Amino acid sequence: MTRMFIRADKSVLQEAITPTLCAVAGKSTTAALECLMLHATEEGILEITGYDLNKGVKTRLPVLVLEAGGVLVNGSQLNAFIRSLPDGEVSIATDERLVTTISCKKSKFELHGISVDSFPTLPELNGEKRFELEQGLLKKMCQQVIFSVAQISTKPHLTGVLFEIKENNCRLVSCDGYRLSIRNEAISLMTGEEMSFIVPGKTIGELIKLLDESEEKVNVELTRKYIIFSFKEMIFFSRLIEDTYTVYQKSIPSEYRIQAKVELSEAMSSVERASLVIDEKTKSPLKCTLSHDGYMINCVTANGRVDEEFSIEFQGDDAIEIGFNYRFLLDAFRGAGMSGDNEVMLQLNSPTLPMIIRPVDHDEYLYLVLPIRL
Amino acid sequence: MTRMFIRADKSVLQEAITPTLCAVAGKSTTAALECLMLHATEEGILEITGYDLNKGVKTRLPVLVLEAGGVLVNGSQLNAFIRSLPDGEVSIATDERLVTTISCKKSKFELHGISVDSFPTLPELNGEKRFELEQGLLKKMCQQVIFSVAQISTKPHLTGVLFEIKENNCRLVSCDGYRLSIRNEAISLMTGEEMSFIVPGKTIGELIKLLDESEEKVNVELTRKYIIFSFKEMIFFSRLIEDTYTVYQKSIPSEYRIQAKVELSEAMSSVERASLVIDEKTKSPLKCTLSHDGYMINCVTANGRVDEEFSIEFQGDDAIEIGFNYRFLLDAFRGAGMSGDNEVMLQLNSPTLPMIIRPVDHDEYLYLVLPIRL
Structure with missing residues (x-):
């Protein structure tokens, strides 16, 4: 199946190519991994697939198939060519020597294709276990935990997001050793x-970009080694991290000496301002003082000094002085804000124990942040 | 004059700081060059000045001066602090130790100032010769010539834009050795x-960013070594390039064997598409064929092959085949389009001599591009 000849509208083609690009490898020693697989079927469907051995995207669109067949073409080149064409009907034709001609009106591109035999074998895309979630909801859940996924770690599980599904609850967990995020949804x-199962953080990052805010359902299927998300006219699949997630529950205290209700936007802009004197290299901690008088943030570095203050609802016997990496605080506040909460509860025990950030009235999510010694 | 104390609205301050930042040096061994000079006068004016020894910007704004004086503060820090503050009245106070406190509501920044004595001496900002141009017009004229300023050259004059003013005509000229742009205005x-006089290309680049599209006049003054642009509440000045501009007129042919009228948007999108197979490293030329049959662009590289075609109004005895760097063509077409022309005239003599691009009906501008051997 070498020769192929199809015709389709430029904008429709472009829309089907865009999501597949996230699964095309960058510079690779294997040219086929830099390619998209185009496969035109007798039934008048063009399948476009990108697969970098870790994750893959397949889109399907109805086109005019004049000759069924398939070819691999460089993904970024194909995208650039299609994108640059004037609006109108585009034809893509591959001859027996795999030369692929893309033409539209008086513009014509020729590029060298590769045989589809060189493409890596795709995994089985039908899982036995499955569940459904709305696109917009899944997107938000992923956004609320992705920041605390470890970028690099000797413990593979920390570079992924744990999905725990039981008793009609879907829980996402991520932890980079300094902070922990938990997001629950019925x-x-x-x-x-x-x-x-544990999904790689990079996969979750790409998934966030592919999902929209709609209420349309995403079908999630699970095989032994893969997770498959199907939505719109798209299948997004990824290898799982084969590791065991650490028991994280015991790091969450059950009692707190101090609680404080905080207005989110005020807290965030104070932390953002305070961070302005912090040098990214030295990563000085923000000194946070919580008391009946309010929340004070102070930071002194070689760059200067900042003092911030805002009022809180404080419960506890005496004030606490605790140091934090400002980025960790911002991430947690932003994550909390994503669920539409304007206020969160801060729960603390001592300057050396983690602080918990959670909604005032419900237990949809929970963030735990380790302090820095002042 | 060390101590200083002023109050002003945050957004007004921010607006006065932003344009001055372009004249603040990046990382410098002289801390004062990374600073803005704040100078509050008894008359209730705050002057903010940036000067990197080559170019400078001074803005003036009325503020509440509680104590007249001046201080140097790090430009990017000051900007970040002011920008991050909540809306409202900001106070800036410098004490005798030069500690400068910026505060607004319950936010407070302290940073270390430097004595104004460390700031470089500003040049004389009153020129003897002067002329006026509308902001929007000057901006467009600069945009139409800046692309052909040499980035680096052993000939200093090629790194600048020549201003030639005589007989009620203002002409801007730039040339990087491969192409030449001329823009005239009465x-x-x-x-x-x-x-x-010759203004450095970098100065012209900054000037373009500072100018808006309005019809408000810019007052241009000239001293022996400096050019001074005054507009809005701002003075922008720059050192001139002390060199002699080469005689450029003789490189423009007076007769042409071939002329072709070309639709700009069509030509530009064809060149853009054709450029997609060109590797930035090898810089293969676009083969352009002009004849009674139309304008054809072909390019074959290791990446693939492109063929483009569009119709033109051709005058001449026989076809011409000529090679160009695609970027030079695009720059010239874009520059021409900026004056609102939809069509331009291409004028050629031979595949080894330059091509001229100019408006069909007037001589407001002219671009000359050298070909590349095919």
Whole structure:
């Protein structure tokens, strides 16, 4: 199946190519990994697939198939060519020597294709276990935990997001060793089974970009080594991290000496301002003082000095002085704000124990941040 | 004059600081060059000045001066602090130890100031010769010639834009050795004198950013070593390039064997598409064929092959085949389009001689591009 000849509208083609690009490898020693697989079927469908051995995206669109067949073409080149064309009908034709001609009106591109035999074998895309979530909701849940995924770690599980599904609850957990994010959501399970698996942080990052804010359902399926998300006219799949997630529950205290209700936007802009004197290299901690008088943030570095103050609802016997990495605070506040909360509860025990940030009235999410010694 | 104390609205302060930042040096061994000079006068004016020894910007704004004085503060820090503050009245106070406190509501920044004595001496900002141009017009004229200023050259004059003012005409010229841009505009001279001077390309780049599209006049003054642009509440000045501009007129042919009228948007998108197979490293030329049959662009590289075609109004005996760097063509077409022309005239003599691009009906501008051997 070498020769191929299709016709389709430029904008429709472009829309189908864009999401597949996230699964095209950058510079690779294997040219096929830099390619998209185009596969035109007798049934009048063009399948476009990108797969970098870790994650893949497949889109399908109805086109005019004059000759069914398939070819691999460089993904970024194909995208640049299609994007640059004038609006109108585009034809893509591959001859027996794999020379692929893309033309529209009086513009014509020729590029060298590769045989589809060189493309890596795709995994099985039908899982046994499955569940559903709304696109917009899944996107938000992922955004609320992705920041605390470890970028690099000797413990592979920390570079991923744990999905724990049981008793009609879907829980996402991430932890980079300094902070922990937990996001819960009630779901109705299709198969009633419990599931627990770890999705690479990079996959979650790409998934966030592919999902929109709609209420349309995403079908999530699970095989032994892969997770498959199906939505719109798209299948997004990724290898799982084969590791065991650490028991994280015991790091969350059950009692707190101090509680403070904080207005989110005020807290965030104070931390942002205070961060202006911090040098990214030295990473000086912000000194936070919580008391009946309010929340004070102070920071003194070689660059200067900042003092910030805002009022809080404080519960506790005496004031606490605790140091934090400002980025960790901002990330947690932003994550909390994403659920629409304007206020959060801060819960603390001592300057050497973690602080918990959670909603005032519900337990949809929880963030835990380790302090820095002042 | 060390101590200083002023109050002003945050957004007004921010607006006065922003334009001065372009004249603050980046990392410098002289801390004062990374600073802005704040100078509050008894008359209730705050002057903010940036000067990196080559170019400078001074803005003036009325503020509440509680104590007249001056201080140097790090420009990017000051900007970041002011920008981050909540809306409202900001106070800036410098004490005798030069500690400068910026405060607004419950936010307070302290940073270390430097004595104004460390600031470089500003040049004389009153020129003898002067002329006026509308802001929007001057901006467009600069944009139409800046692309052909040499980035680096052993000939200092090529790194600048020549201003030639005589007989009520203002001409801007730039040339990087491969192409030449000329832009003419009728003006009424204040002093009737002829002027000729070279402004550094980097200065012109900053000037473009500072100018808006309005019809408000810019007052341009000239001293022996400096050019001074005054507009809005701002003075922008720059050192001139002390060199002699090469005689450029003789490189423009007076007769042409071939002429072709070209639709600009069509030509530009064809060149843009054709450039997609060009590797930035090898810089393969675009083969352009002009004939009674139309304008054809072909390019074959290791990345693939492109063929483009569009119709033109051709005058000449026989076809011509000529090679160009695609960037030079695009720059010239874009520059021409800026004057609102939809069509331009291409004028050629041979595949080894320059091509001229100019408006169909007037001589407001002219671009000359050298070909590349195919």
